[in-house]
Each structure stands twice: as C-alpha cells, then as structure tokens.
Amino acid sequence: MWRRRAAIFGGAIVVGLAAILFARLADAASDLFNDVASKAGGLPLLLTPAGFATIAWLTQRLAPAAGGSGIPQIIAAKADPERATDQLASARTAITKVVLTVAALACGASVGREGPTVQVGATVMAYAHRLLRVPVRASVLVAGAAAGVAAAFNTPLAGVAFAIEELAAAYEQRMTLLVMTAVLIAGMVSLGLAGDYIYFGLVGQTLSLRATLVIAPVAGVAGGVSGALFSRAMLWLSRSGARRLSRGRPIAFAAVCGLLVAAIGTATGLTWGTGYGAARSALAGADAPLWFGPAKFLATLATAAAGLPGGIFAPTLATGAGLGNVIHVLFPAEPTGAVVLLGMVAYFAGVVRAPLTSVIIIAETTGSRGLMMPLLAAALIAEFAASLISRERLYHGLAQRYGTAAQTEWNAKFPGDREH
Structure with a gap:
C-alpha cells in the first residue's frame, strides 16, 4: 500500500514538473520561430518543409509511437497496461515526443503541447509504479494522463472530466481517488512554479x-x-x-x-x-x-x-x-x-x-x-x-x-x- 501511494504522489509531482518544463520549451520554440518569421518573411517557405521532412523521418526512425497527438496512444495502451512501457508509454517514446514537438513548434507546425503532455504524464506515472514494483493498471495510465491535462492548462477540473469522458469510457468508481489525487498534486506543482494564471486570460462577459x-x-x-x-x-x-x-x-x-x-x-x-x-x-x-x-x-x-x-x-x-x-x-x-x-x-x-x-x-x-x-x-x-x-x-x-x-x-x- 505504501509503495502504491508513493508511486502516485511521486509520479504526480514529476508530471507537474515535466509539464512546466515542456511548456517553457514549447513557448521558447514558438517565440523563436515567430521572431525568425517576422524578420525574414520568406524563410519559412524553406525552413518549414525541411523541418517537417526531418521530423517525420526522425519520428519513424526513433519512435513511431511518438507521432501524432499522444492521447490515442494512451487509450490504446489501456488495453494492455503492463506492456505499455514497451512502446506506447516508453521513456524513449516520451523523450522523442517532447523533443520533436518542440522542434515542430520551432519550424511553425500547427501543433499543441497538451496531447503530448497527456502521453508524457501517463508514461511518468507508469514508470513511477514500475520503479516501486507496483502493478501498472489502466487506472495508473488514466491518472497520469489526467494529471498531464491539469498541469498543461492549469485546469484541475478539466483533468478529472477528461479522464471520465475521454480516457475511461467504462469509468470505474475505484479510479476516482487515484485520478483526483494525481490531478491535485500535479496541479499544485504547476501552480507553485508557474503561478496562478488563466491560460487565455479572464473573460468576464456574459450573454442574456x-x-x-x-x-x-x-x-x-x-x-x-x-x-x-x-x-x-x-x-x-x-x-x-x-x-x-x-x-x-x-x-x-x-x-x-x-x-x-x-x-x-x-x-x-x-x-x-x-x-x-x-x-x-x-x-x-x-x-x-x-x-x-x-x-x-x-x-x-x-x-x-x-x-x-x-x-x-x-x-x-x-x-x-x-x-x-x-x-x-x-x-x-x-x-x-x-x-x-x-x-x-x-x-x-x-x-x-x-x-x-x-x-x-x-x-x-x-x-x-x-x-x-x-x-x-x-x-x-x-x-x-x-x-x-x-x-x-x-x-x-x-x-x-x-x-x-x-x-x-x-x-x-x-x-x-x-x-x-
């Protein structure tokens, strides 16, 4: 029991830290590209196609499971969670995902970091359980993914809702505490480091x-x-x-x-x-x-x-x-x-x-x-x-x-x- 709790708490803390680091790298890559594009208007016509081709080649060579959003991979991994770290939620896949998503933003690709954060969150939580010799179940992947959503957007309620609606179609009540604990800890880590912010800014307008x-x-x-x-x-x-x-x-x-x-x-x-x-x-x-x-x-x-x-x-x-x-x-x-x-x-x-x-x-x-x-x-x-x-x-x-x-x-x- 104590190993299971340690895996949840420790994994959630690392998910929050990883989400913050990923967000800062992604923002820096986007800012760099926007700066280059504003100063050399025609350069993206060369840089972006070359970047797309290079990233696509590296994805196929290094970790095919790192392609795309990351959310479908975790949904698929739930079918066999004990083998998730072999490919869909492996360290190699997660690292490749982060690096190449940042690279994609650096060449102007229309991508976000939230889906990859879901895959990284699930991967971190799976490895935390493996490290402490606790069985990796589907609920572990769901909890890590939900924590990733919460930390990426600073939206704890959305993390829980996402786990219920998208990741756990056949939702089990026993998963509730695990998901909410992971979301809470990852959200607190994100809040402590990034501050209390509203992602798109405050919109106080209403409609009749x-x-x-x-x-x-x-x-x-x-x-x-x-x-x-x-x-x-x-x-x-x-x-x-x-x-x-x-x-x-x-x-x-x-x-x-x-x-x-x-x-x-x-x-x-x-x-x-x-x-x-x-x-x-x-x-x-x-x-x-x-x-x-x-x-x-x-x-x-x-x-x-x-x-x-x-x-x-x-x-x-x-x-x-x-x-x-x-x-x-x-x-x-x-x-x-x-x-x-x-x-x-x-x-x-x-x-x-x-x-x-x-x-x-x-x-x-x-x-x-x-x-x-x-x-x-x-x-x-x-x-x-x-x-x-x-x-x-x-x-x-x-x-x-x-x-x-x-x-x-x-x-x-x-x-x-x-x-x-």
Whole structure:
C-alpha cells in the first residue's frame, strides 16, 4: 500500500514538473520561430518543409509511437497496461515526443503541447509504479494522463472530466481517488512554479437568456459540423488517406505538407504554432480576420497529415476562436469575447466529442464561470450535430491504429505468445 501511494504522489509531482518544463520549451520554440518569421518573411517557405521532412523521418526512425497527438496512444495502451512501457508509454517514446514537438513548434507546425503532455504524464506515472514494483493498471495510465491535462492548462477540473469522458469510457468508481489525487498534486506543482494564471486570460462577459437561445444553437451547429469534418478527415488520413496521398514517399509528402503550412502561415502571419496569440486576441475583441478559422483548420490538418508529433488541443481551440469570430459578425451587438467562447467550445466539442471536458476547459482557461450555461448548451448541440456526421470519436478511432501496431510488433517478437 505504501509503495502504491508513493508511486502516485511521486509520479504526480514529476508530471507537474515535466509539464512546466515542456511548456517553457514549447513557448521558447514558438517565440523563436515567430521572431525568425517576422524578420525574414520568406524563410519559412524553406525552413518549414525541411523541418517537417526531418521530423517525420526522425519520428519513424526513433519512435513511431511518438507521432501524432499522444492521447490515442494512451487509450490504446489501456488495453494492455503492463506492456505499455514497451512502446506506447516508453521513456524513449516520451523523450522523442517532447523533443520533436518542440522542434515542430520551432519550424511553425500547427501543433499543441497538451496531447503530448497527456502521453508524457501517463508514461511518468507508469514508470513511477514500475520503479516501486507496483502493478501498472489502466487506472495508473488514466491518472497520469489526467494529471498531464491539469498541469498543461492549469485546469484541475478539466483533468478529472477528461479522464471520465475521454480516457475511461467504462469509468470505474475505484479510479476516482487515484485520478483526483494525481490531478491535485500535479496541479499544485504547476501552480507553485508557474503561478496562478488563466491560460487565455479572464473573460468576464456574459450573454442574456434571449441571446443564448439564439447564438448557442448557431454556434453549436456550426462548431459541430465543422469539428466533425475535421475529425473525419483526421481519421481518413490516419487509416489510408496519408498513405494514398504520399504514394510510398512519406518523407517527401511531409515536406509538401510543410510547404502548405508555410504558404498559409506566410500569407496570413497568424497560423503558426498553437494559435494561442490569435485566439487570445479574438477573445479580447481585436479585429481578427474572418479567414483565420479556415486557415488554421487547413494548417492543423496538413500538420497532422505529415505525421509530426504534437497535439491538436490548442490548435483546435484557436480554430474555434476563428469560428466564433465569424459567428460574431452575425450578432455584432453581443459581447465579442462571449460569442468567440461559444465558437471555441462548440468546435472543440465537435472535434473531440467530449462536451463536459470542452465546457470545463473553456471555463477554467478563461475564468468565464458566468457563461457556463451558454457554453454547455453550445457544446451539447455541437456534440449532437457532430454525431450525425461522424459517429466515431476521434481519439478512440485514432487509438485503433496504435493498438494494431503494438499487437503486430509483439507477435513478431514473440510468435508463440497469443494470450493478448
């Protein structure tokens, strides 16, 4: 019992420290690229494609399981947690994930650090249990992943909600204490080092009941449909689309994807990296261009098609902010920040199909407690609209790829073992 508790406490502390370090490296990489892009406008047309090709090659060579978001890998790893550290949650995969995600941000890729932090958090928690000779169960991976969400966004409630909605579809009550303990400790470590901050800044605006009854359905349908289209495109790319488009030349294809991202970024100047700056400006009421949302949608999809390590949480929230900015044109008399938030929560819910997590993340990252009911209405409508277009949930669909790959590799190593 004491070893189990030590593993939980120790693992959660390390998750919080790792999340802070990862965040600072990622921010530094984004700042470096933005500085280079602003001083040499045409350089990204060379740097980004070359960076995409190099990162795609390194991912395939060093740790194929480090590609993509990181959340699907942990969902797949739950099927056989004792073997998770062999590949999907191995130290090699986690280190490669961090380094190459930072490299992707340094060359302008439209990725976030939140999904990778989930994979790193689960990996850290698994190794903490192995170090203390405690069995690694699915709940251990879920707790580490939830702690990663909490530390990445400074959103403890979102970490718990994410564990329930996304990582533990068949949620077990006995997992509650483990998840909440890990989230609490990782969140306190993050809070102690990074301070008490609100990720997107405080949004204190509200909407009247009358405005909510009109805007929430519009945002919900628009966000659900566009989010489901992104989800379907991602699933198609992961299963056969990218292979068909690359025609057996994945590295060259990654370079082409990088060129597309560079062209969009050079033309707009806003779609590089996580999109955090543009999203925050839209929430503050700045006159953001109406094409930002579609441009960020394409840049994120092209980055994912290249197979680079990196999450879609932050880029998805940025795309949603762009959608909310478009919706605000239809309702110019309403507070800009409030309408943008409805677009963000609706698009995010449409992509990940986790409305509770979507609402809590938006509420905690913007301090918009006064908009809880409008946010929830938009998220629920978005989830329903998305389910009509894409029945399969994105992360669970992507996880199938890693489950199959892991099983194939195990069978190749141990052809006589068919127990799992």
